[in-house]
Amino acid sequence: QALAALSEVLQRWGCEVARAADEAGARAALRAAPAQLWLFDYHLDRDDTGVALAQRLEPEFGAVPCLLLSADGGAQVRAAVHAAGRSLLAKPVKPLALKSVLDRLLAAAAAAR
Template sequence: MLLVDNEPAALQALQRVLQGWGFSVAAAGDGARACAALQVRAADIWLLDYHLDDQDTGVALRERLVQMHGSRPAVILSADPGPTVRRAVHEAGLPLLIKPLKPLALKSVLDRLLAAGRVPGAA
């Protein structure tokens, strides 16, 4: 799993939760590090924070990653529940989870992706 968040504390906390659920997690603080991580090892699912540094967004990063690595299931995470974020994520056809994350909500989304058979080899 690829996890991208520009907030180090949030990145580490979510990485621990996901690893506790049995996922192998590559954590990155920005798009460049995410791309580098995927060069080393592919990820079956991408969890991307919406607001990244340098005016980047998780939706834009996902589009770049799709061009470089092919499509993967992705979930956008955001502390911003505003209409601009909701519209951008909806138009991209992606699920949105609002921070602070409820672990059971995240687990439910991941379980639905797994049950749909869209994530090969995940826990």
């Protein structure tokens, strides 16, 4: 439900959204259409993390701005996201905070090109 709600918010803002339930789905979606930004939960199934997933996807799809979402506000999560050079946003996600972070990440990526 949370994924569907987040997708709906992003689509209302004019974003094209590809949803994936796992790494294979993410790879398939990225092969079908490259993404300007990745948005992952920090905690994934089978003790995986969004940080690790992004690191596995980068060799094939390039360095893409990536925002991690987490309801876990612990120091370990913050440190892992920071060490990976990623951005973190706490859940529940506030739409204005999400918009601000997405705009900042996309602007920084455009300036780096």
